[in-house]
Amino acid sequence: MRLRAILLGSVLALPVAAGARAADCDLTVGVVMELTGPAGEYGQAGAKSVEMAFRDLNEAGGVKGCILKASTRDSQSSGSVAVDAANQLVQVGKVPVLIGGIISSVTIPILTAVTAPSKVVQVSPASSSPTLTTLGREGKTNGIFFRTITSDALQGTAAASYALDRGFKKIAIIHVNDDFGANMVAEFKKAYIALGGTIAAEVAYNANQASYQSEATKAMEGDPDGLYLVSTPVDGAVIARAWISGGGPARFLLNDGMNSPDFIKSVGAKYLNEAYGTSSGTTQSPSSQYFNAEYPKFSGGIAASNPAADRAYDAGAIVGLAMAAAKDETPIAIRDAIFKVTGSEGTPIHAGPESFKEALALLKDGQPIHYEGVIGPVSFDQYGDITGPFRLWKIEGGEVQTVGQMTTQQVAALKAKIGG
Numbered sequence: 001m002r003l004r005a006i007l008l009g010s011v012l013a014l015p016v017a018a019g020a021r022a023a024d025c026d027l028t029v030g031v032v033m034e035l036t037g038p039a040g041e042y043g044q045a046g047a048k049s050v051e052m053a054f055r056d057l058n059e060a061g062g063v064k065g066c067i068l069k070a071s072t073r074d075s076q077s078s079g080s081v082a083v084d085a086a087n088q089l090v091q092v093g094k095v096p097v098l099i100g101g102i103i104s105s106v107t108i109p110i111l112t113a114v115t116a117p118s119k120v121v122q123v124s125p126a127s128s129s130p131t132l133t134t135l136g137r138e139g140k141t142n143g144i145f146f147r148t149i150t151s152d153a154l155q156g157t158a159a160a161s162y163a164l165d166r167g168f169k170k171i172a173i174i175h176v177n178d179d180f181g182a183n184m185v186a187e188f189k190k191a192y193i194a195l196g197g198t199i200a201a202e203v204a205y206n207a208n209q210a211s212y213q214s215e216a217t218k219a220m221e222g223d224p225d226g227l228y229l230v231s232t233p234v235d236g237a238v239i240a241r242a243w244i245s246g247g248g249p250a251r252f253l254l255n256d257g258m259n260s261p262d263f264i265k266s267v268g269a270k271y272l273n274e275a276y277g278t279s280s281g282t283t284q285s286p287s288s289q290y291f292n293a294e295y296p297k298f299s300g301g302i303a304a305s306n307p308a309a310d311r312a313y314d315a316g317a318i319v320g321l322a323m324a325a326a327k328d329e330t331p332i333a334i335r336d337a338i339f340k341v342t343g344s345e346g347t348p349i350h351a352g353p354e355s356f357k358e359a360l361a362l363l364k365d366g367q368p369i370h371y372e373g374v375i376g377p378v379s380f381d382q383y384g385d386i387t388g389p390f391r392l393w394k395i396e397g398g399e400v401q402t403v404g405q406m407t408t409q410q411v412a413a414l415k416a417k418i419g420g
Contacts, residue, residue: 025066027329029054029319030073030089032100032110037077038207038232041262042102046125046312047072048299050099053316053351055298060356063324070316075101079109086114096331097121097319102308103232104129104180107147111135116142120331121338123319125312126257128152129179130187136383144335146384148311148318148375150280152180155256156187157414158278158390158406159228160195163253166276168226170198171253172219174212174239175230177204184230184255194418200224207235216242226251226274233258233307237266244271256280257307259393259400269398278390278406281310281375287351291374294352305400314373317351318342321371325363342378346370 031050034043047070054068062068071093073085082101089095098115100122101107107127112135115122124132124147133151135141163171171192175181181204189199200222205215216239219227227243229236229252236258244250244267254277264272281288291313292304302309318338323329325337340346341359346368349359359369371378376388390411392404 026069027063027066027323028069028071028093028095029323030086030093030095030098030100031070032073032075032082032085032089032098032106034077034102034106035074037075038234039077039103039106041233041260041306042126042257042308043075043077045299045302045306045309046102048302049125049295049309049312050316052295052298053313054320056351056353057317057320057324057356057360059353061360063320063360068320068323071095075106077103077106079106082106083109083113086110090114090118090120095120096329096334097123097323099123099125099312099315099319102126104131105178108132108135108179111141111145115144116140119144121146121319121335123147123315125149125315126308127180128155128184128256130183131179133383133385136385141384143382144331146318146338146380148314148373148378148386149256150388150390151385152184153187154387154411154415155278155280155390156184157191157418158411159253159255160188160191160197161406161414162276162278162392163192163228164195164197166253168197168228168251168253170200170223170225171228172200172222172224172226172248173202173228173230174215174219174243175202175204175228176232176235177206181230185228188228191414191418205235205239207232209235209238211242212239213242213246215239216246216248219243220246220248225249226253228253229258230255231258233260233263233266237263240267240271250274253277259305259395260307261303261305264395264398264400269395272395273397275395277393279393280388281391285350285372285374285376287372287374290350290352310374313351314371314375314378317356317373318371318378321349321356321359321363321369324360325369339380340368341371342380343368344370344379348372
């Protein structure tokens with residue numbers, strides 16, 4: 001996977017457009033992303049998205065006239081490395097907000113070891129483990145955690161329904177052996193079996209192995225009609241190749257984040273014409289239209305469909321807008337302001353400098369806004385969770401194509417039906 005030039009370990013100032021008021025102050029946000037390691041593709045795309053959101057806010061006039069900056073660190077897809085990086089940003093850099101991580105096995109240790117004890121706001125663009133909701137319910141997040149992705153408790157249900165609709169009646173499962181993989185599969189299995197599906201085999205794997213042939217062979221037991229692969233693009237490609245070469249049917253159900261150009265290229269598009277998946281977000285909106293047009297140019301060629309790109313932009317936008325709405329720069333004030341910029345009663349605001357300019361003017365006058373992001377209208381509950389629709393997609397001719405949408409109401413009805 002080609003590593004793109006992303007500034008590590010330093011503060012990145014983003015430009016203010018000509019005509020915007022020159023700023024005489026800076027506001028720095030900490031960013032911890034998986035720029036390398038198994039989730040490196042996610043983090044590279046996500047970091048660029050946050051940078052783009054900050055650029056757009058700066059072009060709109062800045063946060064209270066100040067330049068918004070990102071101080072970015074690489075977690076290396078490791079929880080322990082992430083904690084060290086987050087500690088630097090929070091304890092030394094004194095950032096009031098931290099964006100990250102991408103994967104749950106990075107986000108959870110940052111939350112429990114750094115941000116929650118320090119009461120520093122944390123916004124994850126892509127960590128979907130239900131454990132994060134549980135920590136909130138148990139009072140262990142200090143109310144400072146938010147995420148711009150739906151919980152696996154919802155996505156597992158949506159994926160199960162979509163699998164059956166696509167003819168997966170007896171499916172094998174291979175999943176990464178961590179909090180994310182275990183929780184996603186647990187929710188999927190509950191819904192899939194309740195809706196009439198059969199699990200042929202379930203195999204957990206440890207990340208970063210050179211070969212997954214034994215796992216693929218074991219998963220083929222029971223004569224499945226396809227594979228539910230819960231993974232990251234790098235390991236997922238190795239597993240998919242092992243599955244295909246071992247004689248497994250080239251029919252895949254994939255988790256959110258596997259709609260990845262690198263995954264498709266590594267496996268081979270010709271083997272993925274019956275590959276399906278779900279992702280948080282709406283099919284189309286003014287924000288997604290703006291993002292899809294502008295992001296590839298800003299990022300230097302990263303596809304707008306790249307894992308975590310859309311929701312990382314929303315995380316950056318919400319953080320910046322909340323800092324503009326907050327009564328001061330303290331973490332608690334910013335936390336409270338997040339609800340002000342995402343409340344359903346506010347003026348609708350979309351992605352991009354023009355809409356952000358309107359938002360900043362409204363916030364300056366003390367008016368609420370409702371940010372309707374790239375993934376759709378964003379609204380948080382008391383645990384920092386969002387609810388929203390799911391995009392249903394498939395890979396066709398080497399491209400990810402959205403083929404439908406499952407609404408929030410449809411997912412809720414399914415969960416009620418299965419007793420979830």
